[in-house]
């Protein structure tokens with residue numbers, strides 16, 4: 001099953017509720033990028049906005065924490081309404097403790113890794129994870145160019161998941177569009193974050209449909 005998660009980072013922040021209402025009913029979840037200006041060179045939103053989003057949508061909130069000290073903050077994001085919470089392996093000194101703690105809150109626990117980080121950092125925590133976010137751009141900004149080697153990385157991660165007898169969901173974040181979504185789905189990805197390719201388009205609803213039909217398996221041979 002393919003899930004499309006529009007990223008509100010590319011929406012008009014002055015009309016956030018309108019953007020959310022527009023994709024409600026055709027998107028599967030909403031991707032929310034939390035940046036602290038330290039872990040990444042950009043600053044976005046925090047718990048009050050997540051709380052406001054939660055009150056305005058039935059879609060699950062997929063919160064991607066690009067912050068330092070995620071161990072200290074994840075509970076606050078959960079209380080604000082985060083349904084899926086991913087933390088960066090590169091920003092967590094105690095990754096095992098942090099993902100265990102996230103799962104204990106009842107949220108879907110995930111780990112995100114940067115393009116330069118090998119999938120082996122996930123080995124010891126993979127059985128604890130609901131999802132892995134493979135970054136296909138260096139985090140910090142929307143609208144960047146997709147890093148092609150992510151397709152092969154997805155394939156290797158999917159092989160590891162299958163070989164371990166797990167069902168971990170692979171989510172791809174950054175530069176996803178109709179031109180690469182089929183290859184990513186074929187490689188094993190199931191959730192696709194889409195910022196520019198949804199909210200950067202004239203018709204975000206048609207853009208989601210286009211992503212979905214591009215991702216649909218055609219020739220699996």
Ligand code: DX5
Nearest residue numbers: 007139140143174175195196
């Ligand atoms: C980048 C963010 C992404 C971003 C994706 O740091 O984590 O979620 O919003 O935007 P696009 O799809 O435009 O690359």
Ligand code: ZN
Nearest residue numbers: 033064173193
């Ligand atoms: Zn993200």
